Amino acid sequence: MNKHILIVGGGYVGLYTALRLQRRLQRELRGGEARITIIDPQSYMTYQPFLPEAAAGNLSPRHVVAPLRRILPKVRILNGRVTKVDHSERTVTFQPPEGAPRQVAYDVIVMAAGSISRTLPIPGLTDIGIGFKAVGEAIALRNRVLHLLDVAESTDDPEVRRKALTFVVVGAGFAGVEALAELEDMAKDSTRYYRNIKPSDLRWVLVEATNRVLPEVGPEMGRWTLEQLRERGIDVKLETRLESCTDGHVILSDGSEFDAETLVWTAGVKPSPVVNDSDLPLDERGRIKCTAMLTVAGTSDAFAAGDAAGVPDVTNPGQYCAPNAQHAVRQAKVLADNIVRHLRGQQLVEYRHKYVGSVAGLGLHQGVANVYGVKLRGFPAWFMHRTYHLSRVPTLNRKVRVVVDWTLALFFKRETISLGEMEHPREDFRAAVATTRR
Template identity: 45%
Template sequence: MSAINSGANAPKILIVGGGYAGFYTAFKLEKHLKQGEAEVTLVDPLPYLTYQPFLPEVVAGSIEARHVVTSHRRHLRKTSIVSGKVTNVDHKTKTATIEVAGLAPYKMQYDQIVVTAGAVSRTFPIPGVADHAIGLKTIEEAVEIRNRIMTNLDKAANLPAGAARDRLLTFVVVGGGFAGIETFAEMRSLVSYLLRYYPTISFADTHFHLIEAMGRIMPEVAQDTSEWVIANLDKRGAKIHLNTQLQSAENGKIELSTGESFESDVIVWTAGVMAHPFVRNTDLPLDERGRITAKATLQVVEGEKVIVDAWTAGDVSAVPDLSGGGVGGFCVPNAQHAVRQAKLLAKNIVATLRNQTIEEYLHKNLGAVAGLGIGVGVYQYKKLAIKGVIAWFMHRGYHGLAMPMWERKIRVVSGWVWNFLLRRDIVAISATKEPRLAFATFASRPKA
């Protein structure tokens, strides 16, 4: 038995979700808890944490996909890992229902619960979106977007000019926040680079459209900075449609509120996130946006009443932003807050176990930085704006250091170095979607 969960009567701490907040809560609990002081269990259907700020670079092929994820089992040696999902929480009885593939659902008793289930893509009932678009919240989605782009170029290279070829070479992103703009810019950067290997496809043959319902992009940066980004992308052949709504994507046909229409095989949806719907299956209090309501101490609250032994952090929670820099008075859903909240949450849990004082979460924004393809970036801190290659180095420097675990940092940075020396990898392995196809096609079968 591990050092943390070696005590037979030790309090049981259940962590729901292994993203930034869940992973770092468990990681810090392992450091702070004494032997036998508590038993920690983390439940997540995935065996790894995904560092989402690097997903656009995975799309572009600047980072190897496996290097963007951090193994739970490798780095949480003292935590019990359950590769399943919590489907229900009854905090009144301190019981969670867990589903694991191959087993009947079972119930687990806990003493304290930490809900860090994260967020999912927020969509609207627009025709065709659910059937044809792809999000960018997971490493699998990033890999699929990259594979689609490269497969489309392979197909288009053999086709004559016409509607079918145009559809393959038209790429759409919906949502002009940081995730959308970074993904859009990296997609453009990737295709621009790949054209040297496709003599039958010209730059003018490729079409990039970003659709944003608001009158500006990247609300975290100043207006003039966002305008610089628009102008930069426009020069690179990537068009941004402001004050424009997607009305339909049925069968890949994009119809905009402006009356414009075109077809695309690659539609990426990045228009916001929402708290994981799982929390509706709990008896924990939620706000009007479906987030678990919390105090600045990261304790779950209902009004002014603290829900004892219940904690939350990250994108699934409504945590007051005491710095005054939040949206609607709450911390915005990003990795910067999730990681820092988790570190404090672990300290506060340990403090309660030892009858010590707990602290409130306070973090002032360090600024916003975005990578817009090789050699292009923007950084904004209050009125200070840095644009171009310096900001791009700042983006890589900040996120390279923020990537969890040194072995992951080293893998990411060494990948950048090798890409610089050997140039970008242009291989797509799309056959992973049907890995048995080649074998099954030619396998001998018994005669009828």
């Protein structure tokens, strides 16, 4: 066979495709007749549905990531970025963390580059805004919330205190609602350790441009979620847009203005920029144009899936598969099998899915679910949320570690310590050096 399969991206699609190829092509890989390479900036895959729990301290951040080299011993992992794809020449330009870029040749390419946060040109967004797609962002957000509780406890200035205790989340999809619910639950629980902060002092604002929250779980469950959030004292602003947040002064389209130290941006995603630096065809939404067989339309030896790919939904003609983890994991299985069929000259099959449903966590012991038409809320939905995602975490190793974290949380209170200095570990040393020079 002697083919080089290059996978751009080590997320859901990249990891699960490589894992299945590693099993299906075991003999060829051992004999050197086929090679698989993954290129990704990180050496791990992040299981994003668990980011809210990591941010809230229910899970260790190391347990929501899967190390690529350990899971894929027969796959070569290159850490860095693909800056250009020249499929006509079957090469990509690879930029490692250090050193000059170089060309990497391939026979078959899999575009699994995923997505990045879709932002808007809003004044001040880069000043206080933070995304919620990476484990680093989740932990930085956790540290920030806890640090601001410390700030509020230690100041006598009411304006500083009010600004520190105001938190804004933009976007009411899965990421926004789950992040807000878990962090609000953690912050409220943490107030028991502060003398001068009560749960009612915390202000959480959810800003959503449409007229509903969690559209993925259906109108009825979405309305229930909205009621639950408002009962918890969360200020949910529907059909409202963020106009500005310069210097932490938030201005919304409904005319309201207030100061906030923290703003979480979860208002959608867009394909990774690498898709624009390739000669592969794109659709009207800027995604790689695909067929139902997960091949790149009009090309040979090229496959794509996940957030960066426009995959037709054959169960709903005229529509495309949504950019979510459920599709990514299922597409990866079909994608890997189709690559094997392609290498062996066999007929490819279409990606066809049956909608399972959606589950969302709303903090400890609270959730909402719509699975196979069965609608659940409260504790049963929360339990289903955890059970479903535990079944999707790659490797037994990670499953066991997650269960251990959850079990310990039943007997011990979660940690509410800010370790924000981890984000700037050299500051104290630099200050010591500066003092010495004086």
